Amino acid sequence: MMASERVESAIEDRRAIVNDAIAEQLPIRKPERLYSASRYLLDAGGKRLRPTVLLLVAESVSETGSPADDYRAFPTPHGESVDILSAAVSIEVIQSFTLIHDDIMDDDDLRRGVPSVHREYDLETAILAGDTLYSKAFEYMLGTGAPSDRSVAALDELATTCTEICEGQSLDVEFETRTDVTTEEYLEMVEFKTAVLYAAAASIPAILLGCEQETVDELHGYGLDIGRAFQIQDDLLDLTVPSDTLGKRRGSDLIEGKRTVITLHARDQGIDTDSLVPDDPSDAEIEAAVERLEAAGSIDFARELASDLIESGKQRLEVLPDNESSELLEGIADFLVERGY
């Protein structure tokens, strides 16, 4: 396994490249309030994991070295040149659009340590900023200069992904009022709401660079696997990390009665998960609830599920050439379930 410092440093390098590209492609122009709101959450932070996955897949396929010299004029295995950075920006912009609209839907006040867009601006501006990022993402994906048959295939993947994200979010809302959600249904919801964007990030560079369908499909599967593991790890962190590291109250999913693979597993062991914590619980009551989940084997169940998904995702990377970029993609898979925040 690759040393985690090298993986984190690779993420950091590409984060800086993606941030510069966002500033270049999404300048704050007229109408200024609209574009300033559209940039607000992008400027507030984020690890840029999805665009990093996209750039690493491109590097690996084209064997450019890691990082590549110029992502704007990126060599394909067929001798053309493609602006792969524009595709990376597209994926990050889609992620930002979904966060802005999700925060409105959940009426969340905070995101990345700053007020959510509808709090910092207003509801109208937040809806419009999300809608603007949505079409901009399609503009950026159209702006790679790839041969048009590959552009069409990449746009098809992007459009389908966006539809699935909406379906996943809708299922998430529906599940809040249902007591009979199965683990299988929950994982399907996670696939749509979260994992498909990792799948798009991993497969679209292969599409744009003209890889074989098998490569595209395996990379898509890698994205689905690590995306699902990412969500399960998020659910685990909520229970196992102290509030000050987490940036929100430890156990907030339990307090809000959110369903996760952990609570669904516990429910199937006969635990009444809706009364695991009382209203307005103390830290000791949260700790006691987590200990019950541990005793029921629910935390180990989630850890193993995440770990299996990561192994499955890494196996799929065998379609890639053996180089530093594909090693980093394995490292990112591990990073997703080893990160402590």
Add this chain to the structure above:
Amino acid sequence: MMASERVESAIEDRRAIVNDAIAEQLPIRKPERLYSASRYLLDAGGKRLRPTVLLLVAESVSETGSPADDYRAFPTPHGESVDILSAAVSIEVIQSFTLIHDDIMDDDDLRRGVPSVHREYDLETAILAGDTLYSKAFEYMLGTGAPSDRSVAALDELATTCTEICEGQSLDVEFETRTDVTTEEYLEMVEFKTAVLYAAAASIPAILLGCEQETVDELHGYGLDIGRAFQIQDDLLDLTVPSDTLGKRRGSDLIEGKRTVITLHARDQGIDTDSLVPDDPSDAEIEAAVERLEAAGSIDFARELASDLIESGKQRLEVLPDNESSELLEGIADFLVERGY
């Protein structure tokens, strides 16, 4: 000029075709609440003017006769076959997405005589329904089967159009708090908020069918011209049509203090347009305000502006072959400013 009955009958024929296509391409499937909300406003009515313009341009260019036999396997001048109806559905679906989100932003209760989507369902579902229609529109535009270079060009037009609609809506919100908006700025806002979707509807069929750039550009201009005229006519109808025909209170723009070319013209004649009507005005007070606008020449100014735009739009149709479909496109231009509701 073409008899208006023939124009209205042509609109009605294509409306039925587009409605069937929407039912076929956007079935209410799982998650059911999401898709039912996505269909709700589409099913509540609408003249389908934009997709009708799209189909008529396609008919005229390909000289298929009017209406064509099969819009799903539509002959291009280059011998291929294209699903032009899927592009028509795409444009109508974009229109529906913008209405759903606009109603949230304006907190409007009614649309097409039924509750707005966020009233009939809820805020979350309405935001998500709009977002779903957004990506579906791109899926439908990708589903025409046109050669990929033309698909890319059509998607480019669609994405740019969506960005401009957001910019136009943002300007509209900004103008509500400004007293120094010029007629030029107002018309630019109308171009972005309303006219660009007519321009997309008129130019995209020419792109997909492989017409010359000059034809595409002239059709784009036709759409901009008639779209601007359409908005000015809407502003005129608000002042000149009785409430029961209009479906909302006559003079509601005056009551809400909305800026239009009519009030901007009056302001430039020295009329204090913010106090044209008192709070909670009687019908007689509305009538008196309209008479003042008439006396200032503001109503005639708007009528002439709309009429000039229609003439300009019709002139641009000279790039099309002389056939029944292009005559109907002229007729639709006239219809937009002659309609009484």
